[in-house]
Amino acid sequence: MTRPIRIFLAGHRGMVGSAILRRLQARQRAGEPIELLTRSRTELDLADAAAVTGFLQAERPDVVILAAAKVGGIEANNTRPAEFIAENLAIALNVIRGAQEAGVTRLLNLGSSCIYPRAAPQPIPEEALLTGPLEPTNEPYAIAKIAAIKLCESFNRQYGTDYRSVMPANLYGPGDNFHPRNSHVLPALIRRFDEAAETGAPEVTIWGTGTPLREFLHVDDMAEAALFVLDLPRDILAAHTQPMLSHINVGSGREIPIADLARLVARITGFTGAIRFDTSQPDGTPRKLMDVKRLANMGWSAKIGLEEGVTGTWKWFRDHRDSLRT
Incomplete structure (x- = not known):
């Protein structure tokens, strides 16, 4: 009988x-034959080196x-930068180094598209990493995620491990954080427009100008892509990546202005009032579209469209919102 593959998630x-x-x-x-460890x-506590x-x-x-991280939107990153860099650095170091010391030869590290420079070429190729300044509003988090990539690369180089990283576009879907102040843009919009529709509010105000372009990837697509990359034979991965390039972009390949996203969410949630934009608040990176040709050439592409995904996420929020209220 085949021994189960033990996977720590x-x-x-x-x-x-x-x-x-x-x-x-x-x-x-x-x-x-899979044995799951959770x-x-x-x-x-993944920030506790001895425990890990x-x-x-x-x-x-x-x-x-490695899917664990301390995450948050623009406001959370702006107000608690020390927490975001320190905790994410600790998690990455403890898990990746601990895995190597325990003889784990295969590891998948989940990152973020914020690793790339603010002014990176669009769509953003994997090679854009460390070619320019980061977006200031999430620099501490991004630096921690870059460190995780370099940890994987360094252990591969020194110890011959097979540690890979995937860098997703903006993620959303069931289980997202819908906190009114600490969430990312899409769950924040879903919550605000849902509540505004329910109360009959005359308008909803959105941070920024509404002009930045964003790419969104449903979390179910991301999960599928992550396991696809994890399962790729090493020679196939090497054939599509430059030497020691351990990170792969994952995205939908499509982008939408924040203003259009707000209108889409308003329509799905049934909000019929006015949408205002508070231009005194930061926009963040003007554009952030991932170049996903490398992953597409290896045989994977996103399947869940934005309207379908937002509708399903809104329904999930409606089913769970009483337990999510804070």
Whole structure:
């Protein structure tokens, strides 16, 4: 009988981690020999180096998927930069170094498109990393994510491990953070327009000018892409990437102005009032479209359209909003 592949999924309760967990559980039900290892934050604090090392040494997983991170929108990044850089650096170092020390040869690190320079060429290729200044509003978080990529590259170079990273576009979907002040743009819009429609508010005000272009990727597509990259034979991955390039862009390949996104969310939620833009607030990066040709050439592309995905996410929010109110 084939020994099950032991997979430690760090961050299984987050939006991305829970989507990956659903897919791995589906593989189990289909008969794949997979043994899943998960721990909540109360069971294992990933910022605690000794605890992470002890866990990995004891459990000896075959594969580690690092989906854990401290995340937030523009306001959260602006007001708590020390937390964002320190906690994410600690998580990356503890898990990636701990995995290598425990003999784990396969690891998938989940990052963010914010790793790229503010003025990167559009669409953004993987090679744009470290070619210019970052967007100031999320620089601390981005630096931590860049460090995670370089940790993977460095361990691959020195120890011959197979540590890969995927860099998704803006993610959304079931399990997202809908906090009124700490969420990203799409869940924030869904919550605000849903509440405005319910109360009959005459208008909704959006931060910024509404002109920045954003690409959105449904979390279920991201989960599928992550496991696709993890499963790629090493020679196929190497054939499509330059030497030691450990990160791969994941996106939909499509972008939309924030103003049009707001109108889409308003229509889906049934809000019929006015949409105002507060131009005194920051826009963030003007444009951030991922170049996803490399992943497409390896055989994967996104399947969930924005309207379909936003509608499903809004329905999920409606089903869970009483437990999400803060």
